[in-house]
Amino acid sequence: MSRAERITHPGPRNAIRQHVVPGIARRVPVRLAAGRILMDAVADAMEEIGCDSAILVLDGLALGPYRFVMPRFGSPDGIRVAWYSDTHEGVSAVLEHGVASVGRKDGAWFLHCHAVWDVDSEPKSGHLLPDQVTIGADSTVTAFAFWGGVFDVTADEETHFSFFRARPTSPPAGAPNAAIATLAPFEDLVTVMPGLAAPYGGTSAPLYGLGSVIGADFAEGPSMESLASEVLTLPGATAGRIPLHCVDPDGGMFRGDLLKGAGPVLITFELMLTSPEV
Structure with a gap:
């Protein structure tokens, strides 16, 4: 099987x-300011660009306090084939690589992000929670608007x-x-x-x-x-x-x-x- x-x-x-x-896609550099919540900063950037949607490449993005989840096979209710792990958190990190899709949820801007980073030389990876990630330092990322x-x-x-x-x-x-x-x-x-x-x-x-x-x-x-x-x-x-x-x-x-x-x-x-x- x-x-x-x-x-x-x-x-x-x-x-x-x-x-x-x-x-139509256009490559646009996006500046994300230290101290802001990732989702809020990206939403403002999307409004400024005026696009309908985007893919972001987040390589080098500095994180302050952040929370993320990992995959889980099977859901707690037994209905879905997969779900999310318990929430993990970290103090700071710099993304080796990250990809986020940016669109809409109930009319408001929303993003979905998977990324890879290191903590004390130990690799980490998962699904960053965009409303629970603080930008750790001024960072410039790439948007494909x-x-x-x-x-x-x-x-x-x-x-x-x-x-x-x-x-x-x-x-x-x-x-x-x-x-x-x-x-x-x-x-x-x-x-x-x-x-x-x-x-x-x-x-x-x-x-x-x-x-x-x-x-x-x-x-x-x-x-x-x-x-x-x-x-x-x-x-x-x-x-x-x-x-x-x-x-x-x-x-x-x-x-x-x-x-x-x-x-x-x-x-x-x-x-x-x-x-x-x-």
Whole structure:
């Protein structure tokens, strides 16, 4: 039995497996000020840019006091196939790498962030809670601002989670140079990405994403056998080569270039593909 065959979600299978929205993306440096709550600072930045949605690359972001969760297999109510760990906290850190999707929840700005960092030379990884993270020092991060679509928190009947779903907004002027997308459970990342990226440079299109997968096998290095995880793309990811960082419920970390057929989505995967010139 494959890893994916061991997963049964509580609701009926959604008919649409890939929600894909083309639009216009622009790379924008974003200054985040020390002492601010991450969610509030990002919301103000989005208002200033005037975009519909964004992907943030948070490499080098300094954290003050922060809280995060890790993956858990199975939910306390016994309904969902995965959930969140108890909340962990830290005093300060600097992110080695982080990817966040920015969209809307009940009309207000909201973000979803997975990241990797060190504490006293010990690697940590997980899902940062954006309203419980204080920015530790003035930091500049990269936003891939997007017009034409939004990540919108939506109740999902298949998984019984509420999470970002890519939805169109008003079409921007000009030819699309990017797309945002959300993938349903069991969609294989390596298999689907070239097709999604075909209008934006094919396999050379840069990829930024985060979510969860049902185990993972890599071109080199040990496999992640856990059926629950938190994952994010690593720098240099493209539609044709997906270096992925994964953390399992025990805090085990795995990374490498994902193999075809070896990275099916567990709950959801949020992403942006851009033309190489963005």
